[in-house]
Amino acid sequence: MTARIVNAAINGFLANGDVDSIRVALRDQHPADVAAALEDLGPVEAARVLLALPERRQAELFGYLEPTIQVELARQLARSDLARLITAMSHDERADLFKRLSVEQQQALLPGLAHAEREDIRNLASYPEGTAGSVMTSDYASLAPDATAREAIDTLRREAPDKETIYDAYVVDDRRMLVGVVALRDLLVADDATRVGDIMRTDVVFARAEDPREEVARKIADYDLLALPVVDGNNMLVGIVTADDALDVEIERATRDFRRIGAVQEGLGHKGAVLPPVTIKDASIWLLYRMRIVWLVVLVFGNIFSGAGIAYFEDTIAAYVALVFFLPLLIDSGGNAGSQAATLMVRALATGDVRLRDWTGMIGKEVLVAGLLGVTMAAAVSVIGVVRGGPEIAAVVAAAMVLIVIVGSTIGMSLPFLLWRLKLDPASASAPLITSIADAVGVLIYFMVATSFLPMPGAD
Secondary structure (H helix, E strand, C coil), rough: CHHHHHHHHHHHHHCCCCCCCHHHCCCCCCHHHHHHHCCCHHHHHHHHHHCCHHHHHHHHCCCCCHHHHHHHHHHHHHHHHHHHHHHHHCCHHHHHHHHHHCCHHHHHHHHHCCHHHHHHHHHHCCCCCCCCHHCCEECCCCCCCCEHHHHHHHHHHHHHHCCCCCCCCEEECCEEEEEEEEEEHHHHHHHCEEEHHHECCCCCCCCCCCCCHHHHHHHHHHHHHHHHEEECCCCCEEEEEHHHHHHHHHHHHHHHHHHHEEEEEEECCCCCCCCCCCCCCCCCCCHHHHHHHHHHHHHHHHHHHHHHHHHHHHHHHHHCCCCHHHHHHHHHHHHHHHHHHHHHHHHHHHHHHCCCCHHHHHHHHHHHHHHHHHHHHCCCEEEHHHHHHCCCHHHHHHHHHHHHHHHHHHHHHHHHHHHHHHCCCHHHCHHHHHHHHHHHHHHHHHHHHHHHHHCCCCCC
């Protein structure tokens, strides 16, 4: 059933106050479809639907809602209802929700939770944003090395309903130190009396709680893991990051990079706090304005250099007015080539395909590629140059095109490397920034070539 049909059914039952029918109608629907339908309702109606479902179903459904919708729904729920919902949620999702609540909501909620849930939330919420600890869950299966395969399987059978994954169980000693990992498959094929310590793998790939979460996502992808264990400074196991959480990290990073490539800031809240991620559909006009205005104002003043370059070559322009016809074409070509190179390089740096040591080799390759691109583009526009201004203008345009494309591509490729070296985000080498730099440089190259090759009237 699609989200639209689910929404229509929900609206009909709400209009009649038929809460029992809502529970029956949504029992077999996928949580993603139900969540999409709830997001089209108002917070009050969505809360009524949510409370009509069993607690475990509520928790499952809640995880599919957008963060902003989760916060709105949390405001509608009574403290006791919210406490029951959070208790039923997975450990990482409830910690994320807790961090999004206001301080007043957090203080009102905590007394309604059991001691174990309070401490778990406080622990998971204490890790700084952007670290492995901030995206991990404490919902993992652990085994003792001296347990038998039969005992281990019995343990996993009991714990399975409450764990994120049981396909890999983490082996810890009596001090909670991570000593190995054992796959469920290995336990199933082993003899009942075989000790876990005899079949576990000791070369465990792990992360530390303070590691950047992007590094965790990269390890999960590189080693093709379902989950990655996380240890603290004492090598004690404190949680795991699952593959679906790593995917969320990659999606968020890609979204952030695209925004920065487009010269769009992160949304900032009160006292500089980063706002929860919102879609462009849900963002307010004021938020969209704040996210975009800073770079645009900076680049407005940056474009003054292009104007200054044009003013400096007024005599050349006055002598050969036909040059103006090709100005937008040439400087846009440099900006476009630079933006292409920057986009490729930002992605390569983000995925680890390229390192700082590769810059020398990459710059040589880029100059050759840009030269070929420039020659091809010059050949295309030289015909227009002959028709518009004659052979001399065509030669100037062709020569300038080759140089501008080479320089623009080199700038676009080098700027991400420079920002990386300065420990800044390479995505800040945004397309508008590259374009503004390439425009100013392109103007200078074009008119310098024209001034050098075209005879000036009155000159000896």
